Amino acid sequence: MRKLLELRDLTAGYGGGAVLRGVDLKVETGAIACIVGPNGAGKSTVFRAVSGLLEIMGGSIVVDGDRIDHLSSADITRAGVAQVPQSNGLFPTLTVKENVLMGGYLIRRQRSLVKERYEQVASLYPVVRERARDKAGNLSGGQRRMVEFARALMLDPKLVLLDEPSVGLDPIVLAQVRNAILTMNQTGKTVVLVEQNVRFGFGVATEGIVMESGRVLMQAPAKELLENPEMGQLFFGGVIETKGAADEDELADVC
Ligand SMILES: Nc1ncnc2c1ncn2[C@@H]1O[C@H](COP(=O)(O)OP(=O)(O)OP(=O)(O)O)[C@@H](O)[C@H]1O
Ligand SMILES: [Mg+2]
Known part of the structure; x- marks a missing residue:
């Protein structure tokens, strides 16, 4: 293997x-x-x-x-290689969507690719779409985890x-x-x-x-x-x- x-x-x-x-x-x-x-x-x-x-x-x-x-x-x-660190790594005062988009910083100039990836990760983790405009600091622990995962997947x-x-x-x-x-x-x-x-x-x-x-x-x-x-x-x-x-x-x- x-x-x-x-x-x-x-x-x-x-x-x-x-x-x-x-x-x-x-x-x-x-x-x-x-x-x-x-x-x-x-x-x-x-x-x-x-x-x-x-x-x-x-x-x-x-x-x-x-x-x-x-x-x-x-x-x-x-x-x-993507890492989701041990401590809560979301920015609490930014929205869920803003946090997820930060995961795409290396491809930020490829706007259509960023959009495509965002749609993909939001489909995998529905909380991203449901709470897109909420501040990350207002999410529960489990929801935060999903958002962290979504962010880590932005660069595929x-x-x-x-x-x-x-x-x-x-x-x-x-x-x-x-x-x-x-x-x-x-x-x-x-x-x-x-x-x-x-x-x-x-x-x-x-x-x-x-x-x-x-x-x-x-x-x-x-x-x-x-x-x-x-x-x-x-x-x-x-x-x-x-x-x-x-x-x-x-x-x-x-x-
Ligand atoms: N930034 C640092 N500077 C100096 N020593 C460190 C640093 N980070 C960790 N260490 C030391 O390295 C060793 C291993 O730490 P590490 O964080 O990898 O452990 P861990 O297995 O992840 O433990 P935990 O289950 O507590 O998260 C520990 O003795 C720790 O004190
Ligand atoms: Mg550790």
């Missing part, structure tokens, strides 16, 4: 030594992969390195066959990085966000998400990745990892129920 994202022996940090210490991981084209691990494991740092927000110290990052680790973050965006990326999309959401809304991630994937996007909520993350993902202390400890099909008692005992304080991964109602029960 073709790999859309490959990290090979990646070392990166923030100046005070390496945070990522030889990370190897592979994500197949069309997959949904989920990275889990304790606070400070380096999950968001992986995303920052892939997005070019952090200079790497060693190893390589390959997207769709091309090395991107020495490109600027703008060129990495052009190469097809190959790879979408979602940092903790489940944070702060109640079970019903989680089921909607899960569907929104599946929708994104069905339009051909390869998705990598980082999650604290293991059941949510591995429930939506095809591939699971476990990180600890700047390294990848395990990578396997998400379903297999959910059933792996060793993982539950090692990192997440007990057995992880596999119930709820299969369908929305069940998911709402366990998350």
